[in-house]
Amino acid sequence: MWDYTDKVLELFYNPKYQGVIEDKGEAGVKVAVGEVGSIACGDALRLHLKVEEDTEKILDARFQTFGCTSAIASSEALVELIKGKTLDEALRVTNKEIANYLGGLPEAKMHCSVMGQEALEAAIYNYRGIPLDVHKDDDEGALVCTCFGISDAKIRRVIVENNLTTAEEVTNYVKAGGGCGSCLATIDDIIASVQKESATPVSTSANHSNERSSVKPLTPVQKIALIQKVLDEEVRPVLIADGGDVELFDVEGDRIKVVLQGACGSCSSSTATLKIAIESRLRDRVSKDLVVEAV
Amino acid sequence: MQKNCIYLDNNATTKVDPEVVEAMLPYLTDYYGNPSSMHSFGGQVKKAVNQAQEQVAALLGADESEIIFTSGGTEGDNAAIRAALLAQPDKRHIITTQVEHPAVLSLCKQLEKQGYSITYLSVNHEGQLDLNELEASLTGNTALVTIMYANNETGVVFPIEQIGVRVKEHGALFHVDAVQAVGKIPMNMKTSTIDMLTMSGHKIHAPKGIGALYVRRGVRFRPMLIGGGQQRGRRAGTENVPGVVALGKAAELELLHLEEATARERKLRDRLEQTIIATIPDCQVNGHSTQRLPNTTNIGFKYIEGEAILYLLNQYGICASSGSACSSGSLEPSHVLRAMGLPYTILHGSIRFSLCRYTTDAEIDTVLAVMPGIVERLRALSPFKNDEASWLQERSMVISH
Numbered sequence: 108m109w110d111y112t113d114k115v116l117e118l119f120y121n122p123k124y125q126g127v128i129e130d131k132g133e134a135g136v137k138v139a140v141g142e143v144g145s146i147a148c149g150d151a152l153r154l155h156l157k158v159e160e161d162t163e164k165i166l167d168a169r170f171q172t173f174g175c176t177s178a179i180a181s182s183e184a185l186v187e188l189i190k191g192k193t194l195d196e197a198l199r200v201t202n203k204e205i206a207n208y209l210g211g212l213p214e215a216k217m218h219c220s221v222m223g224q225e226a227l228e229a230a231i232y233n234y235r236g237i238p239l240d241v242h243k244d245d246d247e248g249a250l251v252c253t254c255f256g257i258s259d260a261k262i263r264r265v266i267v268e269n270n271l272t273t274a275e276e277v278t279n280y281v282k283a284g285g286g287c288g289s290c291l292a293t294i295d296d297i298i299a300s301v302q303k304e305s306a307t308p309v310s311t312s313a314n315h316s317n318e319r320s321s322v323k324p325l326t327p328v329q330k331i332a333l334i335q336k337v338l339d340e341e342v343r344p345v346l347i348a349d350g351g352d353v354e355l356f357d358v359e360g361d362r363i364k365v366v367l368q369g370a371c372g373s374c375s376s377s378t379a380t381l382k383i384a385i386e387s388r389l390r391d392r393v394s395k396d397l398v399v400e401a402v
Numbered sequence: 403m404q405k406n407c408i409y410l411d412n413n414a415t416t417k418v419d420p421e422v423v424e425a426m427l428p429y430l431t432d433y434y435g436n437p438s439s440m441h442s443f444g445g446q447v448k449k450a451v452n453q454a455q456e457q458v459a460a461l462l463g464a465d466e467s468e469i470i471f472t473s474g475g476t477e478g479d480n481a482a483i484r485a486a487l488l489a490q491p492d493k494r495h496i497i498t499t500q501v502e503h504p505a506v507l508s509l510c511k512q513l514e515k516q517g518y519s520i521t522y523l524s525v526n527h528e529g530q531l532d533l534n535e536l537e538a539s540l541t542g543n544t545a546l547v548t549i550m551y552a553n554n555e556t557g558v559v560f561p562i563e564q565i566g567v568r569v570k571e572h573g574a575l576f577h578v579d580a581v582q583a584v585g586k587i588p589m590n591m592k593t594s595t596i597d598m599l600t601m602s603g604h605k606i607h608a609p610k611g612i613g614a615l616y617v618r619r620g621v622r623f624r625p626m627l628i629g630g631g632q633q634r635g636r637r638a639g640t641e642n643v644p645g646v647v648a649l650g651k652a653a654e655l656e657l658l659h660l661e662e663a664t665a666r667e668r669k670l671r672d673r674l675e676q677t678i679i680a681t682i683p684d685c686q687v688n689g690h691s692t693q694r695l696p697n698t699t700n701i702g703f704k705y706i707e708g709e710a711i712l713y714l715l716n717q718y719g720i721c722a723s724s725g726s727a728c729s730s731g732s733l734e735p736s737h738v739l740r741a742m743g744l745p746y747t748i749l750h751g752s753i754r755f756s757l758c759r760y761t762t763d764a765e766i767d768t769v770l771a772v773m774p775g776i777v778e779r780l781r782a783l784s785p786f787k788n789d790e791a792s793w794l795q796e797r798s799m800v801i802s803h
Contacts (some may be wrong), residue, residue: 175710
């Protein structure tokens with residue numbers, strides 16, 4: 108048997124949030140569903156969210172899971188983690204938090220926690236009308252793992268998000284390479300490529316970090332100035348090229364409020380823009396604790 | 403540690419028979435001499451080894467000189483395959499099946515990399531071979547045909563003697579992995595076409611780490627383990643005497659109980675599977691309806707996953723096995739069930755129950771009492787209810803061998 112924690116077994120044996128949430132047309136409430144996986148892959152999760160429209164607060168959540176003990180426990184953990192949160196807060200729940208909530212998962216079962224996070228994102232993206240795929244980029248690029256239908260882009264994303272360094276770890280997180288194994292060498296190449304790509308920014312950011320640690324921490328004014336600089340020099344040119352723009356609205360501690368403008372304001376992928384293009388860049392350049400919200 | 407359970411995983415391993423324990427104990431304590439020694443203290447141990455050879459030979463319908471003791475099934479399979487190839491260096495083709503145990507399949511994969519050509523025979527949806535495919539694959543270059551007697555996951559029994567006739571017509575050697583079949587199917591090597599046959603002790607109520615390889619007299623055999631001259635030079639290394647004695651006693655008991663025990667197991671197995679099929683919707687037996695071991699049933703439960711079923715069974719102290727990916731280290735479901743072309747709705751939710759002569763009516767009653775609730779509970783959690791959902795089979799999975 109797998110070396111599951113007591114928490115995994117407790118949630119598996121006594122799930123409280125399984126089932127569906129039906130849309131009864133309640134005023135001010137919207138129901139959204141996110142689906143990931145398939146029966147061919149051996150695990151699948153359909154997550155139902157009941158959201159208060161004014162506050163975007165998750166009033167209730169339910170799951171339907173096809174999968175093993177840890178997949179069911181991860182689904183239950185996910186619901187326990189996100190109930191009562193706003194959608195923006197929920198979007199910040201990572202697969203690591205799901206695994207940690209369970210007291211850890213066997214390495215080979217980490218993909219169960221990834222499935223939970225992806226279902227959550229799918230549900231929130233559906234709520235916000237962003238079409239279909241959780242990570243639009245995931246289905247772009249070459250198909251690497253034909254056994255489980257996993258693309259180069261998705262493998263790259265999971266490597267970056269979880270600091271993975273071996274093909275075995277990639278298999279544990281997204282299953283890629285866990286079938287016939289013929290793509291394991293390609294996964295090794297992707298890891299090497301990601302490490303090479305991140306080498307410069309990492310050293311730059313390490314330098315920044317060293318600079319920051321060797322001097323005093325940023326004052327609020329310095330912090331705002333740095334945020335503005337990064338937005339002006341690194342983020343806005345990219346958005347402007349796509350017909351959009353972003354303006355710094357306010358800074359409250361680590362909460363950065365921005366206004367998306369032009370094409371970005373009406374774009375169906377604005378959540379992705381916010382999270383991937385702006386927040387990750389500011390986290391890299393200014394502080395890893397920053398959270399970016401649109402106003 | 404869980405001690406008392408309803409153990410229905412006997413194709414994985416079996417309880418050591420108390421009589422077997424009793425027989426082997428003196429060879430762990432008082433009779434510790436080396437059977438190769440020239441003194442009488444070793445000589446009496448040698449006699450015990452010889453007696454075990456006779457007991458195993460009796461179970462197989464063989465001569466005691468044709469029995470080599472091994473460490474178990476994997477060694478037996480490896481030794482037989484390598485011996486056959488070394489004895490026929492000019493032949494570079496092997497025939498096996500897609501559903502063999504990894505002890506054969508993994509070695510074949512390795513041999514493929516060393517330049518051997520391997521034919522992996524397919525099976526149909528009932529897990530049975532097509533003899534025409536075998537016939538078409540045999541050539542003058544075929545050194546060896548290695549095929550299991552009965553499949554460990556589904557219990558499907560292959561027509562070994564019909565296969566053997568065809569193999570002999572083409573002058574190839576014929577090895578049979580009979581780890582699951584010995585003790586469940588009567589064997590008579592004297593009238594058989596089999597050249598080499600592997601068996602394992604822990605599948606027949608002997609301890610783990612002991613097995614035997616039958617090698618027909620006259621078959622050229624090149625040993626895998628080389629060293630001292632033990633076992634007529636065919637397997638070097640001091641014999642695992644307590645294990646050998648245990649295997650001998652277990653073989654004697656298997657022969658004694660074979661007819662009565664298999665009839666009883668078949669009756670219990672049939673009741674188990676027929677009641678499950680009758681009372682639980684959307685499930686099916688995987689494997690041939692009649693050409694199957696008497697103790698094995700493999701049942702696929704649609705829309706739910708095998709490991710989750712096992713963990714719920716475990717709550718009731720019931721031990722079974724699953725061919726699902728999540729219960730194994732691999733991420734892909736059973737290669738046997740995939741080779742049978744089963745739909746994904748069945749593939750991930752298959753459970754194997756394997757019985758033995760200790761299995762009782764009451765134990766089967768308990769399984770039958772809890773199984774519907776377990777399936778219902780997991781189906782209540784599952785997003786899949788029928789075969790029409792668009793995302794049910796949206797991604798394909800490549801079958802590799």
